[in-house]
Amino acid sequence: MPRSPSKSRILLAVEALQRFDRDEAVRLLKEELRHGAADGERWKSAGRLAAQIGEIEIAVEAARRYANTTPITLERLLFYWGELAHYGRTDAVRQDMRRLPQPLQQHPIVQHFRGTLASQVGDFVAAEEHYRAALAQTQYLPQTWFALSMFKTFTDSDPDLAAMERVRPAMATVDSASRARFLYGLAKAYHDLGDYDRAFAIYSEGAALRRKEEPWDRVQVNRLADDLIQDFTPEAMKRLTPSEEHRPALFVNGLPRSGTTLVEQILVSNSRVADGGEVTLLKPALIPAGDHSLAGALAYQQRAGHDPWGAVARTYFRLLGARFPTDKLVVDKTLVQSHFMGLLMHALPNARVVWMRRNPEDTAFSCFRTFFTSNVPWSWSLDDIGFFFRLEDRLHAHWSAMFPDRILTVDYQALAADPETWTAKIARHCGLEPEARMFESHKTKRGVLTASVQQVRSPITTSRIGVSSRYSAHLEPFNRAYFG
Numbered sequence: 001m002p003r004s005p006s007k008s009r010i011l012l013a014v015e016a017l018q019r020f021d022r023d024e025a026v027r028l029l030k031e032e033l034r035h036g037a038a039d040g041e042r043w044k045s046a047g048r049l050a051a052q053i054g055e056i057e058i059a060v061e062a063a064r065r066y067a068n069t070t071p072i073t074l075e076r077l078l079f080y081w082g083e084l085a086h087y088g089r090t091d092a093v094r095q096d097m098r099r100l101p102q103p104l105q106q107h108p109i110v111q112h113f114r115g116t117l118a119s120q121v122g123d124f125v126a127a128e129e130h131y132r133a134a135l136a137q138t139q140y141l142p143q144t145w146f147a148l149s150m151f152k153t154f155t156d157s158d159p160d161l162a163a164m165e166r167v168r169p170a171m172a173t174v175d176s177a178s179r180a181r182f183l184y185g186l187a188k189a190y191h192d193l194g195d196y197d198r199a200f201a202i203y204s205e206g207a208a209l210r211r212k213e214e215p216w217d218r219v220q221v222n223r224l225a226d227d228l229i230q231d232f233t234p235e236a237m238k239r240l241t242p243s244e245e246h247r248p249a250l251f252v253n254g255l256p257r258s259g260t261t262l263v264e265q266i267l268v269s270n271s272r273v274a275d276g277g278e279v280t281l282l283k284p285a286l287i288p289a290g291d292h293s294l295a296g297a298l299a300y301q302q303r304a305g306h307d308p309w310g311a312v313a314r315t316y317f318r319l320l321g322a323r324f325p326t327d328k329l330v331v332d333k334t335l336v337q338s339h340f341m342g343l344l345m346h347a348l349p350n351a352r353v354v355w356m357r358r359n360p361e362d363t364a365f366s367c368f369r370t371f372f373t374s375n376v377p378w379s380w381s382l383d384d385i386g387f388f389f390r391l392e393d394r395l396h397a398h399w400s401a402m403f404p405d406r407i408l409t410v411d412y413q414a415l416a417a418d419p420e421t422w423t424a425k426i427a428r429h430c431g432l433e434p435e436a437r438m439f440e441s442h443k444t445k446r447g448v449l450t451a452s453v454q455q456v457r458s459p460i461t462t463s464r465i466g467v468s469s470r471y472s473a474h475l476e477p478f479n480r481a482y483f484g
Contacts, residue, residue, distance in 0.1 A: 022287040039069040054284030054319040108134035112144045124151050142182035149185035154192040161189045180209040184371040200474045203369050207380040216377040225391045229398045231294040232342035245313035249348045252333035254356030257366035259412035264331045269441040270432045276331025285316035292340040309347040338395040352430045358412035361468040364478045386481025
């Protein structure tokens with residue numbers, strides 16, 4: 001369509017997406033890269049839009065142009081480095097950092113970023129060195145205290161805890177997200193010390209701050225679950241044209257903190273599997289199908305050409321290839337795939353899913369005490385967690401009945417108690433031969449971006465089962481919402 005002179009290509013791309021015209025949005029963004037300026041503030045918005053629809057190369061280039069906007073600032077550089085790191089391009093980040101003037105290389109925020117890169121690959125010694133180098137310059141770094149607290153175990157008379165309490169009053173002046181992050185780290189310190197009542201109170205204070213960031217619409221999510229269960233039946237799905245894309249695909253689904261990263265680590269330890277993570281690429285590939293409803297899927301079929309669902313699958317594999325340039329299998333453990341599991345299974349007929357389940361109380365409290373960097377607004381209230389868990393239980397039952405041969409349900413407690421048996425089951429379900437490395441998956445070296453970054457570096461253990469019992473006096477809102 002001709003471009004209106006009064007509208008930018010970026011705005012036109014947004015409008016194209018509102019019409020579910022993904023191809024047009026991508027075309028406009030590529031055209032903007034070809035003809036747009038070499039720098040400028042707008043590239044930040046362009047990069048975010050490209051990231052939202054899974055176009056990684058466009059997102060990275062737009063972030064680079066934003067970083068090159070004069071005057072060049074550390075804030076812009078950090079945005080660019082964050083994009084690179086998110087997509088696993090950490091070597092490029094380190095190379096870029098080495099070009100900084102020496103004083104900037106020692107800047108506390110740069111030291112913090114280096115610590116984060118080190119922790120993602122399991123080098124916690126180097127991570128601690130960088131975090132402490134940052135704190136040595138100023139102790140008023142909420143994100144650094146949080147990061148340090150996540151992989152250390154606090155002890156009685158811990159000087160770090162004393163330092164955190166000293167700076168705690170000053171945290172009232174920082175933005176609510178940074179203050180909440182600091183509080184989650186402080187709560188973790190008291191959890192380590194066994195002061196569970198104080199830990200819960202501080203977790204709750206942090207969660208209350210996060211609830212102010214974004215409301216969670218439980219009515220909308222409940223309606224979505226109802227519609228999926230009602231509309232996606234075996235008979236109704238016969239109305240969808242078959243997909244002609246038959247490449248295998250691996251998915252790990254389940255609630256956050258239910259063991260999904262552990263299973264991802266097991267699978268990645270197989271020689272036929274390259275990597276994985278919360279790649280968030282199937283949803284962008286499904287943009288042409290509208291709102292993920294059956295009605296939207298049928299409408300997409302009518303306006304699409306030959307093999308509409310194969311086209312969705314090919315877009316997904318293209319986006320996945322840009323994120324992980326490999327011919328091997330990649331594990332996709334994006335959160336809440338249950339909301340489009342029917343379309344996932346239809347577009348990718350050779351996909352296999354491992355669906356993790358875990359003790360509800362353990363999962364609930366683990367979600368409540370985790371500072372998720374991705375958008376998980378239901379995790380900021382025990383009552384909302386209980387409500388969401390019930391919906392996910394319903395969706396698990398529905399999709400498991402729909403695809404019994406393609407979805408393997410794995411109980412975390414059973415996996416932790418008998419890892420050898422379950423590792424073999426998981427491998428075979430995914431079309432893989434069990435290999436020795438899979439039974440020692442904690443030794444597999446790779447970048448991990450989730451809150452489980454430290455746990456997957458340790459052998460599988462049952463020690464985390466029943467942790468929620470220490471907080472049983474505080475879990476009544478969850479139990480009421482979940483068990484009724």
